[in-house]
Amino acid sequence: xxxxxxxxxxxxxxxxxxxxxxxxxxxxxxxxxxxxxxxxxxxxxxxxxxxxxxxxxxxxxxxxxxxxxxxxxxxxxxxxxxxxxxxxxxxxxxxxxxxxxxxxxxxxxxxxxxxxxxxxxxxxxxxxxxxxxxxxxxxxxxxxxxxxxxxxxxxxxxxxx
Amino acid sequence: xxxxxxxxxxxxxxxxxxxxxxxxxxxxxxxxxxxxxxxxxxxxxxxxxxxxxxxxxxxxxxxxxxxxxxxxxxxxxxxxxxxxxxxxxxxxxxxxxxxxxxxxxxxxxxxxxxxxxxxxxxxxxxxxxxxxxxxxxxxxxxxxxxxxxxxxxxxxxxxxxxxxxxxxxxxxxxxxxxxxxxxxxxxxxxxxxxxxxxxxxxxxxxxxxxxxxxxxxxxxxxxxxxxxxxxxxxxxxxxxxxxxxxxxxxxxxxxxxxxxxxx
Numbered sequence: 001x002x003x004x005x006x007x008x009x010x011x012x013x014x015x016x017x018x019x020x021x022x023x024x025x026x027x028x029x030x031x032x033x034x035x036x037x038x039x040x041x042x043x044x045x046x047x048x049x050x051x052x053x054x055x056x057x058x059x060x061x062x063x064x065x066x067x068x069x070x071x072x073x074x075x076x077x078x079x080x081x082x083x084x085x086x087x088x089x090x091x092x093x094x095x096x097x098x099x100x101x102x103x104x105x106x107x108x109x110x111x112x113x114x115x116x117x118x119x120x121x122x123x124x125x126x127x128x129x130x131x132x133x134x135x136x137x138x139x140x141x142x143x144x145x146x147x148x149x150x151x152x153x154x155x156x157x158x159x160x161x
Numbered sequence: 162x163x164x165x166x167x168x169x170x171x172x173x174x175x176x177x178x179x180x181x182x183x184x185x186x187x188x189x190x191x192x193x194x195x196x197x198x199x200x201x202x203x204x205x206x207x208x209x210x211x212x213x214x215x216x217x218x219x220x221x222x223x224x225x226x227x228x229x230x231x232x233x234x235x236x237x238x239x240x241x242x243x244x245x246x247x248x249x250x251x252x253x254x255x256x257x258x259x260x261x262x263x264x265x266x267x268x269x270x271x272x273x274x275x276x277x278x279x280x281x282x283x284x285x286x287x288x289x290x291x292x293x294x295x296x297x298x299x300x301x302x303x304x305x306x307x308x309x310x311x312x313x314x315x316x317x318x319x320x321x322x323x324x325x326x327x328x329x330x331x332x333x334x335x336x337x338x339x340x341x342x343x344x345x346x347x348x349x350x351x352x353x354x355x356x357x358x359x360x361x362x363x364x365x366x367x368x369x370x371x372x373x374x375x376x377x378x379x380x381x382x383x384x385x386x387x388x389x390x391x392x393x394x395x396x397x398x399x400x401x402x403x404x405x406x407x408x409x410x411x412x413x414x415x416x417x418x419x420x421x422x423x424x
Contacts (some may be wrong), residue, residue, distance in 0.1 A: 020164045061262075087175050
C-alpha cells in the first residue's frame with residue numbers, strides 16, 4: 001500500500017491505495033463520493049469523468065497514484081456554496097437533460113470542462129465535445145440543449161421541443 | 162487487474178533505472194495500457210509512470226524549423242500547442258479518441274504501442290519523423306515494424322518525436338465511431354523533394370507507406386495522378402467493420418481527399 005494525497009473538491013484528502021487502485025475507485029470506495037459513476041469501466045462511456053487539475057479525464061482509466069498531489073473536482077463539488085444547483089445542473093433540470101441519470105455526472109463534468117474553454121459553443125461544438133460521453137436514454141438532444149442554455153444562449157429554436 | 166508496484170520518477174534517468182527491474186513497464190497516459198491491464202492481458206511487476214518528467218513535456222520549434230514534441234505530451238497539448246507550428250499534426254492529435262482521452266493519452270505512448278489503427282503512427286511515418294529515445298534516434302521508416310511492434314528495446318523510452326514540417330500536409334481519418342480509432346486514416350505530407358503517404362487502420366502489417374501513390378504524386382500533385390493506382394487488398398485487415406476490399410478502396414478515397422485538402 002502507498003499513501004496518496006490530493007485535493008478533492010477543495011478539501012485535502014489522503015488514503016492508502018494499491019498500485020492498481022483506479023482514481024474512480026479511490027473516489028467511490030475510499031472517499032464515498034459515489035456521484036462519480038462507473039459505467040463501462042473501459043474508458044468509453046464517460047460516466048466517470050472528473051476534473052484533474054482542471055481537465056476532464058476518465059477516472060476509471062487513471063490510477064489513483066497518478067493523481068497524487070492533484071486538484072480533483074467531482075460532481076459533488078459542482079453545486080453552489082449554498083447547496084443550490086449550479087448553472088449547468090440547473091439547466092439539465094430545466095431542459096430535461098436526463099432520464100435515468102446514470103450518465104449525468106459525467107455529462108455535467110464534461111459540460112463544465114467545455115464551457116470553461118469555450119463559453120459560448122455552437123450546437124455542433126457541444127455535440128463534438130460530448131463524443132466520449134454516452135447516454136442510452138435521451139438521444140442527447142436535451143443534454144445538448146441544456147448545455148447551450150447553461151452557456152447563456154437562446155435555445156428556443158433548437159429542435160426536439 | 163493484477164496488482165503492481167507504482168513508481169513516478171521525475172527524470173528520464175530515474176525512469177530508465179526503474180525500468181531496469183524485471184517485468185517493469187512504462188506507463189504513458191494509460192489510455193490503452195490501463196484497459197489492457199484490466200483485461201489481464203498484461204501483468205507487469207511494476208509500472209513506471211512517465212507523466213511527471215518535465216523534460217518529456219511540451220512542443221517546441223527547433224533551430225532547423227522541425228517541431229519537437231516531448232514523449233509525455235498529451236494529445237490535447239499537441240492539438241493546442243502545435244496548431245501554429247504544424248497544423249496538420251495538431252489536427253490529427255485533436256481527432257484522437259475523445260476530449261477526456263486526449264487529456265491523458267500521450268504521443269510517446271501511442272507511438273510505442275503502434276496500434277495498427279492509431280493515428281500518430283501515420284503522422285510520424287507520413288512526416289518522416291525521428292523517434293528520439295533515451296539511447297538513440299530512430300527514423301520512422303525503421304521504427305514501425307508491424308502491428309504492435311516497434312524498434313524499441315526493453316526499457317527504452319521515447320523521450321521526444323521530431324517532425325520535419327512539410328510545405329503542406331493533411332490527415333484524413335475515416336472514423337470507426339465506436340472505437341474512435343481510424344477505420345482507415347491517410348497522412349499525406351508534401352515536401353520540396355517529394356510526397357509521403359502513410360496509411361493506418363488498413364494493413365495487417367500496421368502503418369505503411371503507399372509508395373506507388375507517393376511516386377505518382379511526387380511527379381504530378383493532383384488527384385488524377387492516383388486514377389490508375391490500386392491497393393492490393395490481400396494484406397488488408399478484414400473485420401466486422403469492413404472487408405479487405407472495402408479498406409483497400411478507402412485507402413484510395415482518403416488519399417484523394419488528402420490531396421484535395423493540400424492542393
